[in-house]
Amino acid sequence: MTGNPLTQPLRVTMNDPQFDWARPRLMRRRLVLIFAGLLVATPLLTWALDSVFVLLGMLVPFVIVMGSLNASVRGMTELRSSDLDEREIAYRGGAYARLYWPGVFLGVAAGMGFMNPGAIGAYLLTAALALSVFNLAMALPTLWLAWSLPDEPGA
Amino acid sequence: MIHNRLNVLRAERNVSRKDLADAVGVNFQTVGYIERGDYSPSLELALKIAAYFELPVEMVFSLKPFEALTAQLIKAKGGING
Numbered sequence: 407m408t409g410n411p412l413t414q415p416l417r418v419t420m421n422d423p424q425f426d427w428a429r430p431r432l433m434r435r436r437l438v439l440i441f442a443g444l445l446v447a448t449p450l451l452t453w454a455l456d457s458v459f460v461l462l463g464m465l466v467p468f469v470i471v472m473g474s475l476n477a478s479v480r481g482m483t484e485l486r487s488s489d490l491d492e493r494e495i496a497y498r499g500g501a502y503a504r505l506y507w508p509g510v511f512l513g514v515a516a517g518m519g520f521m522n523p524g525a526i527g528a529y530l531l532t533a534a535l536a537l538s539v540f541n542l543a544m545a546l547p548t549l550w551l552a553w554s555l556p557d558e559p560g561a
Numbered sequence: 562m563i564h565n566r567l568n569v570l571r572a573e574r575n576v577s578r579k580d581l582a583d584a585v586g587v588n589f590q591t592v593g594y595i596e597r598g599d600y601s602p603s604l605e606l607a608l609k610i611a612a613y614f615e616l617p618v619e620m621v622f623s624l625k626p627f628e629a630l631t632a633q634l635i636k637a638k639g640g641i642n643g
Contacts, residue, residue, distance in 0.1 A: 419587075481581060491586070492587065492591070492602070492603050493588075493589050493591040493594060493600050493608060494591075505591065556594075556599055558590045558593065558595065559589075559592075559594065
């Protein structure tokens with residue numbers, strides 16, 4: 407079932423065996439830690455190098471790690487309900503319910519950062535911080551599932 | 562927690578997790594999660610699984626742990642020397 411992620415349906419990509427490397431719990435947890443590292447590194451590097459290109463460049467590893475995280479939980483937070491079974495829908499619902507208020511809080515904080523450029527000394531630093539917070543808010547359910555789900559049973 | 566005999570039933574009838582999953586319309590991982598007790602199936606899914614094995618649902622799922630097969634055999638034979 408291995409195929410091109412750009413041409414096949416998302417449901418197929420998320421269950422593609424080429425992403426089996428990302429599915430053991432240990433690897434999922436490593437991806438979560440890498441994602442956390444990127445969240446911290448983005449404002450630090452942007453502030454240290456004072457360049458908007460650093461901020462834009464950091465989006466590339468974010469997209470790669472986020473894609474891997476999504477594939478590691480078989481797209482539970484990305485796919486439509488019709489593409490999931492009852493367990494996946496229940497797990498997703500549980501994650502959304504548990505993380506609703508933290509997500510709202512982080513989303514509002516990111517929005518305030520985007521609307522008040524320069525609030526924390528420098529425009530770029532504020533933007534980088536807001537971007538990190540926004541990314542965290544968007545990824546929170548996936549991060550939760552990737553961290554907490556047990557290892558998958560075999561076929 | 563809901564206990565189940567899926568492991569035994571699958572082994573007895575030589576059915577893979579994927580075969581069972583395809584028959585009842587879930588992912589094979591879900592069958593594995595149910596077997597391990599990590600996920601409790603909905604009533605609908607439990608009934609579908611029981612129907613697949615052509616057994617009453619209480620023979621596949623239970624609120625109490627199932628007795629080991631050896632213990633059942635010993636009991637059926639009327640004791641260890643029976």
